[in-house]
Amino acid sequence: MTINDDKLYDLAELFKVFGDSTRIRILFVLFEKDLCVQEISDELGMTQSAISHQLKILKQGKLVGSRRDGKQMIYYLADDHVRTIIDQGINHIEE
Secondary structure, three states, X not given: OOOOXXXXXXXXXXXXXXXXXXXXXXXXXXXXOOEEHHHHHHHHOOOHHHXXXXXXXXXXXXXXEEEEEOOEEXXXXXXXXXXXXXXXXXXXXXX
């Protein structure tokens, strides 16, 4: 398999996003259902500011998407690949 340098860089950046346990915790919460920042904050016992910062990184990494619902932004997993990556990681560490 041959892969160009740009793709290698993008892949490394993707894995960097997974390199923070808070972001992983947010992804696990979003596995269950789509939520607003306040709901994620309540679920994880963290400030809205801290959650918003991590959501921005997850959005930039194309792992999380958002949609407006009235005055709130609702966050969700971007696609099923996110769950697959996490599941594969868990399988790997449990071997």
